[in-house]
Every structure is written in structure tokens, then in C-alpha cells.
Amino acid sequence: MTSASALEQSSSLSPLHAAAGQSLWSYARSSGLRALVLGASKDPNAKITVLLISPESGRPVLAIKAPTTDASARAVEAEVSVLRELDRCRLGPLVATIPRVVDLVEFDGRTAAVMTAVPGIPLTTSYLQWRHTRSATRVAADFATVRTWIAAFQCATAAESAQVEMDNGVSDRLRRRFFEVKGLDGDLERLTRIYERLRREEVPRTTVHGDFWFGNILQDGGRVTGAVDWEASSLAGEPVRDLVRFALMYALYLDRRTRAGRPVAGHPGLLARNWGAGVAYAIRGNGWFPELFRGFLQDGLARLGASPERWVDAALAGIAEVAAFTDDEAFGRAHLLLFRSLRGPEQLRAT
Numbered sequence: 001m002t003s004a005s006a007l008e009q010s011s012s013l014s015p016l017h018a019a020a021g022q023s024l025w026s027y028a029r030s031s032g033l034r035a036l037v038l039g040a041s042k043d044p045n046a047k048i049t050v051l052l053i054s055p056e057s058g059r060p061v062l063a064i065k066a067p068t069t070d071a072s073a074r075a076v077e078a079e080v081s082v083l084r085e086l087d088r089c090r091l092g093p094l095v096a097t098i099p100r101v102v103d104l105v106e107f108d109g110r111t112a113a114v115m116t117a118v119p120g121i122p123l124t125t126s127y128l129q130w131r132h133t134r135s136a137t138r139v140a141a142d143f144a145t146v147r148t149w150i151a152a153f154q155c156a157t158a159a160e161s162a163q164v165e166m167d168n169g170v171s172d173r174l175r176r177r178f179f180e181v182k183g184l185d186g187d188l189e190r191l192t193r194i195y196e197r198l199r200r201e202e203v204p205r206t207t208v209h210g211d212f213w214f215g216n217i218l219q220d221g222g223r224v225t226g227a228v229d230w231e232a233s234s235l236a237g238e239p240v241r242d243l244v245r246f247a248l249m250y251a252l253y254l255d256r257r258t259r260a261g262r263p264v265a266g267h268p269g270l271l272a273r274n275w276g277a278g279v280a281y282a283i284r285g286n287g288w289f290p291e292l293f294r295g296f297l298q299d300g301l302a303r304l305g306a307s308p309e310r311w312v313d314a315a316l317a318g319i320a321e322v323a324a325f326t327d328d329e330a331f332g333r334a335h336l337l338l339f340r341s342l343r344g345p346e347q348l349r350a351t
Contacts, residue, residue: 024066024107027114028052033061045072045231045327048107051117060117063099063228066107073110079231080104080113086207086235091156097149097218097226118226120218127214133254134266136288143296146217146246149224151303154239157207164198164306165238166317171195173324178336187340191320194313198240201306208237213249232325243300244318247282247293254278254289276338283315283342316342 028035033052046069052062067073083101091098096118103114123142132138171188178184209216210232218226255264255272264270267289270281282293297315298308316339323335 022105024050024064024105024112027103027105028064031062036060045069045075047072047076059119062102062114063117064105064112064114066112067110068108070110075231076111076113079229079233082207082230082233082235083115086230089157089207091153094149094153094156097224099226099228099230118218118228120220120225123214123217123219126219127250127253130257131265134264136266136292139250139289140292141222142214142250143292145219145222145224146214147296147299149217149227150212150242150246150300153227154204154206154242154304157235158204159206159236161202161204161305164201164203164240164310164314165195166198166240166314166321167195168238170317170321170324174320174336177324177329177332181333181336183340184336187336191317191339194317194320197313198310198317201301201310203239203301203304203306205236206239208234208239209242210234210237212242212245214246215249217246239304240301240306240314241318241321243297244314245322247296248279248315248318248322251278251282251289251293252276254281274341275334276341279315279319279338280342283312 028050031052032055034055036051036053038049038051046067048066048068050064050066051060052064053059054061065076065079067076080101083099086098087095087100099115099118101113101115105112105114123146126132126138126142171191174184174188174191209227209230211229212227216227216229217224218228254267255270255278258264258272260272262272264272264278267281268287269285270277270287270289274280281287282290284290294311297311301310301314302308319335319339319342323332323339326332326335
């Protein structure tokens with residue numbers, strides 16, 4: 001069994017650059033737990049995740065996130081910093097849904113973080129089940145589950161109010177990343193007008209996950225039991241970002257099981273043709289899913305104290321954010337073109 005003392009040191013760990021010399025594999029062997037290694041991606045933030053599993057229950061007890069590049073090492077360091085701070089916050093029952101850093105170990109000359117493994121099944125599992133996203137009842141349950149958790153989390157971490165700020169370097173990053181793309185200046189001008197309208201609203205600063213999509217959310221029994229991968233988070237950030245990211249990513253993959261040119265089952269009016277068709281459908285289409293998508297954003301904005309009418313601007317700003325900061329250049333370019341193709345609120349009112 002892993003030592004109890006290791007699980008009690010989350011707020012007194014040394015800095016990452018001064019982590020204890022014990023290696024990841026030595027730590028895993030001495031824990032008495034079984035190790036399951038999850039493969040790493042090939043992006044600049046590639047990491048290896050090792051789950052340490054109880055031989056008695058068969059459930060993960062600890063998760064070790066090990067960086068494989070300098071960029072991913074910085075991401076792990078950022079995640080550790082935020083999780084340590086959250087561990088000091090008064091989050092009540094929410095504390096069980098957030099990983100806690102319990103140790104630091106060495107992996108190929110870099111520092112890996114050992115965290116508690118939060119319980120639950122990734123929302124990805126149910127999302128990808130056959131016929132799940134064609135069911136209004138099941139999809140509504142997903143949104144309701146996430147709405148409950150994010151509302152409680154944002155309330156628990158709320159601080160002073162400020163203007164809604166969805167830029168935070170997005171424009172500069174787009175300019176540098178896609179400087180050769182024809183028509184970029186027009187995209188940035190339009191984005192500036194969107195930001196200006198959003199800044200007329202004020203909401204509390206809260207802790208922001210930063211990559212709040214269904215792949216990072218665990219659930220069980222109709223409630224969120226865990227939120228993982230906090231490396232893009234901010235302790236005092238723009239809460240609208242998390243609302244938008246969840247809704248957009250849920251819409252993005254609605255047509256993933258449908259052949260090109262065919263209607264998407266359960267979603268009248270949605271055809272699997274252009275990339276991002278699900279997002280376009282959510283923003284400008286008609287039917288139960290667009291209504292659910294809009295209602296989620298409108299309710300979230302109203303709860304935070306902003307006008308629900310800003311939901312389109314918020315969604316478009318969220319698309320631009322993904323275009324700017326995703327690690328995958330092709331994925332980012334596709335989001336830029338999606339942003340360009342979608343009508344803004346002034347155009348929607350005119351039609």
C-alpha cells in the first residue's frame with residue numbers, strides 16, 4: 001500500500017525543480033499498487049500517465065503525470081501549482097472531485113506529479129456509446145450534470161467582478177499563428193467587436209479549468225465525480241470560458257459516426273458535411289439540441305450576472321480561443337475557418 005504520509009503532504013511539497021530523487025518506477029514499485037501505463041500523444045505537451053491501481057478493489061488510487069518534453073514539463077508544473085492552491089480552498093464536497101498532489105518524482109530528468117485518482121467514468125465513455133448523442137433525454141442529462149457541478153465550483157471560487165474578458169492573448173496568438181492566412185485581418189476586426197460587446201458585461205473572477213470538455217469530466221450516478229487535467233487552468237480567470245468550451249466541444253462531435261453527406265440521426269437539419277457542422281448547427285440551427293446548447297450558455301451567463309443575449313458572442317469567442325491555443329495546428333486552423341463561417345448576433349437578428 002502507498003504510505004499515508006505521502007497522501008498528507010500536498011500543501012508542503014518542495015518546488016518542482018527540487019523534487020525528491022525517487023524515480024517514477026521506483027515509486028510505483030514501492031507503492032504496492034499495480035501500474036497501468038497510458039500512451040502519450042505526439043503533441044508538444046505530450047505526457048505519459050501512469051495509473052496506480054489497488055489490487056484489492058481494482059480501482060485507481062493514484063495517477064502519475066510524467067512530462068516527455070520541456071513544454072509538457074511546464075504544463076505539469078502549472079497544473080501542480082493550481083492544484084496546490086485549490087487544495088487550500090474551502091470547496092466543501094467539491095474537493096473530492098479535484099485531484100490532489102501528493103508527491104513529486106523523477107522521470108527521465110524531468111519532474112512528474114503524483115496525484116490522487118478521482119473516481120468516476122469519463123463522460124467520453126457515454127458520449128461515444130451508440131445512440132447516446134441522438135437522445136434528447138441523455139444529452140440533456142449530460143448538460144444538467146455538468147451545469148450543476150460548474151455552477152457550484154464557480155460559486156465556491158468566485159471573487160470580485162470584472163468585465164467579461166475573452167481575449168487574454170487570443171488575438172495576438174492568432175496573428176502570429178496564422179499571419180499567412182488570407183482574410184485574417186477581417187477575422188481579427190470582427191473578433192475585436194465581439195470582445196467589445198462582451199466587455200459591457202461583468203461577472204465574478206473564478207478559478208477556471210481552461211480545458212473543460214467532456215473528455216476531462218468524470219461522472220457516476222448522474223453527478224460529476226471528477227474533473228481532471230488542470231494544466232491550462234487559472235485561479236482567477238474568466239468563467240465564461242469553461243461554459244463555452246464544454247458546450248462547443250459537445251457539439252463538435254455530434255456527427256462523428258455519420259458518413260459525409262448523410263443526416264445525423266436524432267438531429268433534424270444536421271448533415272455531416274463540412275468540418276464543425278455540429279457547432280454551426282448548435283449556433284444557428286433549430287431543434288432540441290440547439291435549444292439545449294443555447295440554454296446552457298444563457299443560463300450560465302445569467303447566473304454569473306451577464307446578459308444571456310451575449311451567448312452567441314461568447315460562443316464565437318470560444319471558437320477563436322481554440323483556434324489560437326490548441327496544440328494541433330490543423331485543429332486550430334479548422335476552428336479559425338469555422339469562426340469565419342459563422343454569423344454573429346447582429347447578422348442573426350437581421351435574418
